[in-house]
Amino acid sequence: MSNQQGASLVEKLKGLTGNPIDIAVRTIKTNSGASIQLAFLRSLADPAPVTNFLTKVDQLNLSETSFAQAGEVFIADNDQAQDSFIVTNLLKGAIIVYLASRKPFAVMTDSLTKRPPTQPETERSVRGPRDGFIENIFDNLSLLRRRLPDPSLRADEIVIGRRTKTKIAVVYLADVADPDLIMEVKSRLGKIDVDGVWEPGILEEYIKDNKLTAFPLSLITERPDKVIGAVLEGRAAILVDYCPQVIIVPNSLNDLYRAPDDYYFDFWSGSLVRLVRLIGNILAIGLPGLYVALIGSSPQLLPISLGLSVAGFRMGIPLPLYLEVLLAEIMIELFREAGLRLPYGTNQTLGTTIGIIVGFALIQTGYISTPTLIIVGISAIASFTAPNFSVGLTWRITKYLLLFTSAILGFYGFILGAVFIMVHVASLTSFGAVYTIPWGPVQPSGLLDSIVRAPHWLSLNRPQVAKPTQTTRGKKYPKE
Amino acid sequence: MKNHLTNKLFIPVLLISFLGFGISFNPFALESGIGPNAYLTLIIGLLITIIGLVGLQRLALKYPNQSLVHVAVNLLGPIGKIGNIIFWSIIFWFIAILTRRITDIISAMVLFQTPAWIIHCFYLLLIMYMAMKGTETIGRLSAVFIILVPILVTLLCMGLKNVNYLNIHPVYIIRDLDSLGKWRVWLVAFAPVWIVAFLKGNNNLRSGLKPILGTVAIGTFILGAFALVVPGVFGPNGVKRYEWPLLELMGTTGFASNYFFHSIATSIYIFIDLLFTLITTAVFLTLLLSDLRDLFSLKEKRSKWVLLIITSGIFSVITFPNVIAFKTGVNPLLETGSIYIPLYIMILWLVSLFRKKREI
Numbered sequence: 001m002s003n004q005q006g007a008s009l010v011e012k013l014k015g016l017t018g019n020p021i022d023i024a025v026r027t028i029k030t031n032s033g034a035s036i037q038l039a040f041l042r043s044l045a046d047p048a049p050v051t052n053f054l055t056k057v058d059q060l061n062l063s064e065t066s067f068a069q070a071g072e073v074f075i076a077d078n079d080q081a082q083d084s085f086i087v088t089n090l091l092k093g094a095i096i097v098y099l100a101s102r103k104p105f106a107v108m109t110d111s112l113t114k115r116p117p118t119q120p121e122t123e124r125s126v127r128g129p130r131d132g133f134i135e136n137i138f139d140n141l142s143l144l145r146r147r148l149p150d151p152s153l154r155a156d157e158i159v160i161g162r163r164t165k166t167k168i169a170v171v172y173l174a175d176v177a178d179p180d181l182i183m184e185v186k187s188r189l190g191k192i193d194v195d196g197v198w199e200p201g202i203l204e205e206y207i208k209d210n211k212l213t214a215f216p217l218s219l220i221t222e223r224p225d226k227v228i229g230a231v232l233e234g235r236a237a238i239l240v241d242y243c244p245q246v247i248i249v250p251n252s253l254n255d256l257y258r259a260p261d262d263y264y265f266d267f268w269s270g271s272l273v274r275l276v277r278l279i280g281n282i283l284a285i286g287l288p289g290l291y292v293a294l295i296g297s298s299p300q301l302l303p304i305s306l307g308l309s310v311a312g313f314r315m316g317i318p319l320p321l322y323l324e325v326l327l328a329e330i331m332i333e334l335f336r337e338a339g340l341r342l343p344y345g346t347n348q349t350l351g352t353t354i355g356i357i358v359g360f361a362l363i364q365t366g367y368i369s370t371p372t373l374i375i376v377g378i379s380a381i382a383s384f385t386a387p388n389f390s391v392g393l394t395w396r397i398t399k400y401l402l403l404f405t406s407a408i409l410g411f412y413g414f415i416l417g418a419v420f421i422m423v424h425v426a427s428l429t430s431f432g433a434v435y436t437i438p439w440g441p442v443q444p445s446g447l448l449d450s451i452v453r454a455p456h457w458l459s460l461n462r463p464q465v466a467k468p469t470q471t472t473r474g475k476k477y478p479k480e
Numbered sequence: 481m482k483n484h485l486t487n488k489l490f491i492p493v494l495l496i497s498f499l500g501f502g503i504s505f506n507p508f509a510l511e512s513g514i515g516p517n518a519y520l521t522l523i524i525g526l527l528i529t530i531i532g533l534v535g536l537q538r539l540a541l542k543y544p545n546q547s548l549v550h551v552a553v554n555l556l557g558p559i560g561k562i563g564n565i566i567f568w569s570i571i572f573w574f575i576a577i578l579t580r581r582i583t584d585i586i587s588a589m590v591l592f593q594t595p596a597w598i599i600h601c602f603y604l605l606l607i608m609y610m611a612m613k614g615t616e617t618i619g620r621l622s623a624v625f626i627i628l629v630p631i632l633v634t635l636l637c638m639g640l641k642n643v644n645y646l647n648i649h650p651v652y653i654i655r656d657l658d659s660l661g662k663w664r665v666w667l668v669a670f671a672p673v674w675i676v677a678f679l680k681g682n683n684n685l686r687s688g689l690k691p692i693l694g695t696v697a698i699g700t701f702i703l704g705a706f707a708l709v710v711p712g713v714f715g716p717n718g719v720k721r722y723e724w725p726l727l728e729l730m731g732t733t734g735f736a737s738n739y740f741f742h743s744i745a746t747s748i749y750i751f752i753d754l755l756f757t758l759i760t761t762a763v764f765l766t767l768l769l770s771d772l773r774d775l776f777s778l779k780e781k782r783s784k785w786v787l788l789i790i791t792s793g794i795f796s797v798i799t800f801p802n803v804i805a806f807k808t809g810v811n812p813l814l815e816t817g818s819i820y821i822p823l824y825i826m827i828l829w830l831v832s833l834f835r836k837k838r839e840i
Contacts (some may be wrong), residue, residue: 294747298590301750303743409602411589411747415754416606423606426620427613440623466777 009098016087023090028054036062037098039086044093049109066104067097071109106435112156117143120244122389125263128236132222137167137241141292143224144171152176155239160203162312164196165362167241168203170225176234178467183293184431185236185249203238209429214397216390217430219248219255226260231446234468238445250430252437254450256394257281259387262453265286271452278451284395287379289402289414291372296321297410299458313369321372322407328368328376329403330356333396482656485679487687489619492626493679497672497763498699499629500756501574503706504581505668519648520827522668526700529670530693532822535829537689538675542832549771552824555831559644563824564775568768570817571675572794575764577811579603580798582757589750597799603758608791610762612784615679619725619761625759628752629702635749636705643712658724664815671818672760679767693695695697695830765790 011026011399017023022042027035036054038047053070066072074094076085082103089106098104117139120127120132133140141155149416152174162165168189172182189206197203197205200220208217219229222244227237230248236246257277262270295314299307317324339351362368378397386392405417428435438446445461448454457477462468485493543551548567552560583599591599610618673696768790773783 018531068485098745101497301590301743409594409599410591411750412586412599412754415751416602419755419758420606420609420622423610423613423617423621426624427617434620436620436624440492440620440629441625 003370008343009037009039013086013090016083017041017090030054030062033374036100039090039096039098039104041090042095045095047095047108048064050095050097050107062099064099065255067105067107071095071107072129074106074108076103076105077463078434081275095207095226096249099290105404123223123226123259123387125223125259125261125264128260129223129225131224133224133244133246135244136240137169140224140239140244140246141169141171144207144227144231144237147224147228148173153231156182156186158186160189160192160194161197162193162195162196166197168197169239170439171231171237171239173231173234175467175469176232176462176470177236178234178469179235181431182236184387185238189238197240199243200238200240200247204239204247205319206383209431210427212333213413213424213428214394215253215428215435216256216388217249217251217428217435219251220245220388220390221248222246223260223358229260229263232473233462234466234470236466238254252424252430252433252434252435254446255465258393263456267453267455270297275451275452277385277387280382281395284379284383284385284392285398286402286418287375287382288329289417291375292322293406293411293414296407301411310369310371313371316366317369322403324368324372324374325403328362328372329379329400331362332376339374376477430465437465438463484616485619487691489616489623491691492622492675493615493619493763494628494673494676494692494698495626495695496756497760498620498669498678499632499702500753500758500760501578501620501672501704502669503580503632503697503753504757505811506813522669522704522707525666525670528667528822529696531671531695532674532810532825533677533689535826538823539829539832547774548828549772549774551832552828555835562677563827564771565819567824570813570820571764571768572790573797573813574671574675574798574817575607575761575768576794577763577814578757578764578808579607579794582754583798585750585753587742589626597795600795600798604701604791607758607762608787609766611765612786613666615763616771618759618766622759625755628755631748632752633702633705635745635752636702638714638745639709643709645712648708648712661707664819667818667822668814671702671814671821672763673699674821675767676763678772679763682814717835783801799827 010023013023013025014020020041022044024040024047026038026040026047028038029035037367038050040047050067050070051408053067057066059070063286064073064075074089076082085106087261088105089108090096092106092108094106096104096106114136117134119130123132125202130339131143133143145153150173153171153175155169155171155246158170160306162167170182170185170189175431178257185207190202204218204220206213217229219226227246231237235248235250238249240246257274259277260272265273292470294302295307295310300312302310314321319327335351339347342350358396359373363370365375375450383392383395383399385396401421402414402417404421405413407413409416426436426440434441437443438450441462445459446463446465448459449463460472460474460476462471464471534609543554545553552564552567554560556563563798579600583596583603586599587594603730610621677692765787769783770786771785772778772790776786778786
């Protein structure tokens with residue numbers, strides 16, 4: 001290919017791809033005097049593996065198969081338009097190779113920037129593996145396959161997004177997962193027809209049973225061990241390319257306070273940690289509402305000494321109790337949101353300092369009483385006991401609902417609000433699975449792994465949330 | 481609206497409705513109507529209910545997948561239609577009385593200064609929401625909250641230490657046997673059992689009576705204990721001195737002279753009482769709605785309007801206190817209703833014995 005031809009190739013590619021800033025065509029002269037053109041997008045591909053290869057091999061007998069040493073080779077089908085083949089592969093990050101007297105073909109080099117599978121920031125654990133998913137779907141699959149080298153492990157591909165053409169993998173155990181569940185998952189995913197999907201949160205909104213609920217009807221995780229646990233229970237995992245989060249379906253209310261750590265400690269410690277987390281979640285949801293209900297409008301239900309003590313602290317506070325709590329809650333929300341956005345390094349220092357100064361000033365000026373600050377503080381810290389960040393957000397929403405009903409109708413409103421939330425929860429399903437399992441309807445095998453964590457040797461049956469086709473995990477451990 | 485009730489969902493609905501209705505009325509109604517040995521009448525009530533449940537099972541087996549509305553019309557013709565209207569009216573009044581009873585407690589104990597109509601309004605909105613979600617959702621909710629039954633029993637047991645056993649000494653049994661003749665109040669507590677058996681989507685009667693009978697027996701035992709503790713603490717007719725059952729229970733929940741715990745126990749009791757009543761009224765409302773839907777062959781969207789009309793009717797009835805005398809210990813509507821429903825079902829059963837199965 002001459003220089004003139006090379007220039008025309010650049011023009012052609014610019015025309016095909018819309019003249020992007022990162023299009024590049026590199027010409028490599030061979031020993032025989034012929035030239036090979038390499039076309040690629042600088043932002044996506046690194047030509048080094050191909051050029052290195054070309055310097056090492058005998059360039060007289062080059063063919064498509066020779067380039068397999070530099071990367072994965074793709075050749076256009078006979079019926080595929082050549083321009084379409086070139087553009088598609090360029091955008092995937094391949095290098096298009098123009099060999100004399102041959103059709104152009106693509107070489108995919110493993111050159112995209114990757115980060116190592118580090119521990120997820122939002123799902124830290126004391127025990128257990130430290131790796132987390134990264135952005136590449138195949139690397140994520142490898143994290144799963146290495147843990148579960150079972151021939152039944154399936155990873156079915158679905159492409160979603162007219163423009164993004166995002167790879168989605170539905171991962172499950174073929175002989176454990178309910179076929180109807182897998183069919184339903186694929187069917188719901190297949191119905192999504194939008195121009196772009198690039199994050200599981202977007203998928204999640206489309207595929208959940210109840211589109212308006214604030215409760216998570218699927219679990220999002222960055223931990224491979226959590227996905228393995230779920231797959232072994234007959235659930236399906238949905239992996240999205242270029243995203244480290246994985247969706248697990250179906251799930252139940254019971255899953256919202258279970259964390260992988262629970263299963264790595266012995267069952268006494270695991271149960272204690274889980275119980276603490278459950279109490280934390282209840283406090284996060286109900287404490288501010290209950291405080292407003294009992295102190296604000298139904299103090300007759302409090303022990304006299306406690307009621308008088310709180311009333312003493314609230315002497316001279318100009319705001320009604322619900323506004324006082326709301327003000328404190330808004331302050332906490334602002335700190336929380338600002339803490340996430342502040343530059344790393346300054347966020348902790350600044351957050352703590354301002355928190356102390358503002359908190360102290362609010363008490364000194366008499367806008368917020370000390371008991372209110374204690375209650376709001378406990379509730380805020382308790383919301384972080386949720387094993388998952390998105391679950392913590394749900395608890396915050398329900399907390400405000402209870403705060404609102406308590407402000408209007410006191411303790412009566414608190415109960416009505418709590419029952420309303422529970423009715424809503426009881427009406428939910430996740431991919432057909434009842435959300436209140438294992439308590440409603442009562443399911444003995446699930447109860448073993450609910451408020452407390454049963455010993456592994458006793459948990460012989462899989463939970464029925466996903467209706468697995470194989471109900472038992474294994475055989476009873478023999479007594480010595 | 482999902483209306484499929486499995487056995488695992490039906491049993492909690494049955495127990496909670498039974499207790500929700502029974503705790504609100506039974507010990508107090510019985511005690512003021514009969515006397516300190518009123519708990520004995522529960523045994524008679526239980527026996528009648530067991531016979532009734534057998535009859536209900538026979539009806540359910542003979543007329544599968546049919547609601548009471550259809551069975552009655554099928555068996556009694558136009559008289560069945562009139563019988564159904566009375567049946568629905570009774571359920572309507574039961575919802576109204578139960579709602580008024582619990583909201584009065586809330587007015588007395590929790591919200592002294594809030595107008596009653598606001599308390600009624602929010603209560604009815606919630607049960608309307610529950611009814612809209614259907615019996616399956618109510619079943620799941622009941623199953624989740626079944627855990628509160630042992631807590632209720634614990635509260636009851638704590639009251640035992642204040643019971644003066646002389647108040648319920650067996651020596652009074654013979655003296656009070658005459659009062660057992662007040663048969664009108666025998667079945668007050670058992671009304672929900674008869675009503676819940678006809679919930680839409682409930683096929684459990686056909687599959688076997690054992691779990692249902694067991695549940696009814698447990699419920700009867702708990703209500704019997706209530707009927708024992710209340711006169712035991714306050715003496716014969718002592719309950720009449722106290723307007724609200726809750727206040728009576730407050731006197732029985734002292735624990736290690738710890739007032740702190742006493743307040744918590746009272747708050748928990750309010751929570752349980754309100755929750756159980758909510759579920760009971762929601763179940764009744766769902767039954768009423770599903771029957772009317774069947775009668776008029778309404779679609780789901782339109783049935784929401786029917787629900788709104790029924791709830792508005794209940795709101796009107798309970799907000800204007802002159803419509804029903806709610807505060808009487810033994811409400812005449814309660815007595816009449818609790819006798820009519822078993823009687824109606826027994827008649828249907830008897831008629832069905834002489835009739836061949838006929839599809840509508």
